[in-house]
Amino acid sequence: MQNVKIVVTGPFNAGKTQFIRSISEIDVVNTERKITSQPEKIKESTTVAMDFGRITVDDDLILYLFGTPGQKRFDFMWEILSEGMLGFVVMVDSSRPETFREARRILETFRAYAPTPYIVAANKQDREDSWDVEDMRVALRLDPEVKLLPCVATDKEKVKSVLLELLYGILAGME
Amino acid sequence: MALRGNLRDITIVQILNIINLAKKTGALVIKTSNDQSQIIFREGKLIFAKMGAEDNGLPAILQRGKKISHNQARLLKEKAGNMTDKQLGLLLINAGYVSQKDVLECLQDYYLSVVRRYFNWVEGEFAFEQNVLPPPDKIPVKIDLENLIMEGSRRMKEWEHLQEEIPSLEMAVRFADRPGSNLRNLTLSLEEWRVVKYVNPKNTLRQIARATNLNDLEIRKVIYSLLEAGIIELIRPDGTRFEKIPSILSTKSKEEQRSLVTRLIDRIRSI
Numbered sequence: 538m539q540n541v542k543i544v545v546t547g548p549f550n551a552g553k554t555q556f557i558r559s560i561s562e563i564d565v566v567n568t569e570r571k572i573t574s575q576p577e578k579i580k581e582s583t584t585v586a587m588d589f590g591r592i593t594v595d596d597d598l599i600l601y602l603f604g605t606p607g608q609k610r611f612d613f614m615w616e617i618l619s620e621g622m623l624g625f626v627v628m629v630d631s632s633r634p635e636t637f638r639e640a641r642r643i644l645e646t647f648r649a650y651a652p653t654p655y656i657v658a659a660n661k662q663d664r665e666d667s668w669d670v671e672d673m674r675v676a677l678r679l680d681p682e683v684k685l686l687p688c689v690a691t692d693k694e695k696v697k698s699v700l701l702e703l704l705y706g707i708l709a710g711m712e
Numbered sequence: 713m714a715l716r717g718n719l720r721d722i723t724i725v726q727i728l729n730i731i732n733l734a735k736k737t738g739a740l741v742i743k744t745s746n747d748q749s750q751i752i753f754r755e756g757k758l759i760f761a762k763m764g765a766e767d768n769g770l771p772a773i774l775q776r777g778k779k780i781s782h783n784q785a786r787l788l789k790e791k792a793g794n795m796t797d798k799q800l801g802l803l804l805i806n807a808g809y810v811s812q813k814d815v816l817e818c819l820q821d822y823y824l825s826v827v828r829r830y831f832n833w834v835e836g837e838f839a840f841e842q843n844v845l846p847p848p849d850k851i852p853v854k855i856d857l858e859n860l861i862m863e864g865s866r867r868m869k870e871w872e873h874l875q876e877e878i879p880s881l882e883m884a885v886r887f888a889d890r891p892g893s894n895l896r897n898l899t900l901s902l903e904e905w906r907v908v909k910y911v912n913p914k915n916t917l918r919q920i921a922r923a924t925n926l927n928d929l930e931i932r933k934v935i936y937s938l939l940e941a942g943i944i945e946l947i948r949p950d951g952t953r954f955e956k957i958p959s960i961l962s963t964k965s966k967e968e969q970r971s972l973v974t975r976l977i978d979r980i981r982s983i
Binding site: 539541560592593594595598600623632634635636637638665666667668669671672675676678693697700701704705707708711 | 714715716717718720721722726729730733734966969970972973974975976977979980981983
């Protein structure tokens, strides 16, 4: 049995857990805790160690989706989670530009861990105050060749599109 | 869609880049703790700018551009009455006091100066309001943003360089045991003196910045110059480097890799 993994990372409250939940065949195993610190209290609970979801491909292959904790104080976990990953998805909340710089920092950190393909998902595109994807590209300082896709983590089809684009990128990198 | 946020997260250069690339028309309103400005663009070009309560009438702008004297500006303001800038500009040009080129250059310089002030700002709410145009009594110009973006990028590089040198304001500084400069010949600026007063391993740079009323950029500039002069040393936390970890695919042949990824693609498509 072969296990492969894709890491879903991004700033706090970017929608990582929801992204995995939308596509995982098992209930996402998560380690959420109630939030006690005030600045982070824009949602009731958050991931403190990791989430993981699973997609069984066939008898011989399982894809695991690992979600990283978004808060900076847990970033010691990132390196462990990134070990041997196939690629990674950086989730960014399109309606919270104050998190773009943090998203950029996380992206750079993961690129330093492993030279694997990645994709940026502009999440929460269904919100009225979300930024245009191309405006986000400039704000996030992404090169034109970096894939940046609109996403709504609650919509399974959108989540599939993001994962497929990442896998196409991985495949193209093998040519 | 919304283009709003804080200069803490998105720099003015990035905003200008977005406006330029998307050829946006509208007003960028920036609110800081002290002021509020309005910078207006038409199809990605800067056409007007206004800084808070600052006098942005034509006489004041011509005076700043040294085309008229202070007294002339005062007289013009008194005599112009209810004349608009457009009417006043025409009157001055027709009377031969200034040329059309003078007026346009002064306006361009002023509008550019308003934008440049934000190159060093690291805090301030902004919002882009689509399709807002300047008041009809004002004289719009047409300034390409490319040069401004390049100038801003250079300044941002300086900022990034400072951030690389001083990555965190949670670090502290102490006086160097062996100063790199001859202290007798050293001349410090007023800001440097103010910072030097607080050099102590117990004070973080953020605390010093707060005590001296300097923003993130200013404190980094001062600390960097003191570091360069060899007067102080940063007390850095231990840096850690990460070793690169090979992907699981690196242990497989090309064909096996392709097969594995193709199976993943087929499976996700089928969900």
